[in-house]
Amino acid sequence: AMACELYRRRAERSDNLAGTTxxxxxxxxxxxFLVEEYLTRVENLRVLRAERLxxxxxLLHDEQVELIVSDxxxxxxxxxxxxxxxxxxxxxATLVVCSRSEDxxxxxxxxxxxxxxxxxxxxxxxxxxxxxxxxxxxRKRAEERLAQMAFYxxxxxxxxxxxxxxxxxxxxARARRRS
Numbered sequence: 002a003m004a005c006e007l008y009r010r011r012a013e014r015s016d017n018l019a020g021t022t023x024x025x026x027x028x029x030x031x032x033x034f035l036v037e038e039y040l041t042r043v044e045n046l047r048v049l050r051a052e053r054l055x056x057x058x059x060l061l062h063d064e065q066v067e068l069i070v071s072d073x074x075x076x077x078x079x080x081x082x083x084x085x086x087x088x089x090x091x092x093x094a095t096l097v098v099c100s101r102s103e104d105x106x107x108x109x110x111x112x113x114x115x116x117x118x119x120x121x122x123x124x125x126x127x128x129x130x131x132x133x134x135x136x137x138x139x140r141k142r143a144e145e146r147l148a149q150m151a152f153y154x155x156x157x158x159x160x161x162x163x164x165x166x167x168x169x170x171x172x173x174a175r176a177r178r179r180s
Contacts, residue, residue, distance in 0.1 A: 026071040039127040054078035088115035095141040
């Protein structure tokens with residue numbers, strides 16, 4: 002019975018991309034098409050495309066996007082600025098960066114800024130992209146579960162002292178920026 006339950010859970014996780022909306026943000030139509038083509042076998046995946054960060058931010062405002070695959074170099078944004086602005090616009094979305102950059106230091110910085118993974122375009126293939134998106138989504142969900150456990154009382158569901166202190170610090174920071 003336990004083995005059956007583990008198999009069922011694994012099967013549920015393996016299709017964790019089905020029924021979601023993914024945004025491909027890339028100003029190179031060939032690269033964007035390739036990402037879309039690699040994802041054609043994922044059932045019931047809705048794919049949106051944007052070539053500029055401004056266009057992507059409007060889509061993120063109007064649409065419920067669960068996954069983002071983004072290049073770093075765009076006509077209206079570059080490098081870490083792209084990730085910072087995407088993360089601010091869609092804090093709950095799973096973000097995977099797909100770039101031509103080979104800089105491991107930059108990749109690490111992008112992870113620290115909120116990207117769940119960083120892929121190199123030159124090594125990208127269908128299996129790697131789908132696997133990365135699935136695993137990144139699971140990591141994002143685990144991160145959200147940890148935040149829930151850290152900031153909310155498990156019995157009542159009410160925010161705890163750590164959540165209050167975090168909210169107060171954010172409010173003070175906003176107030177200081179305004180003045």
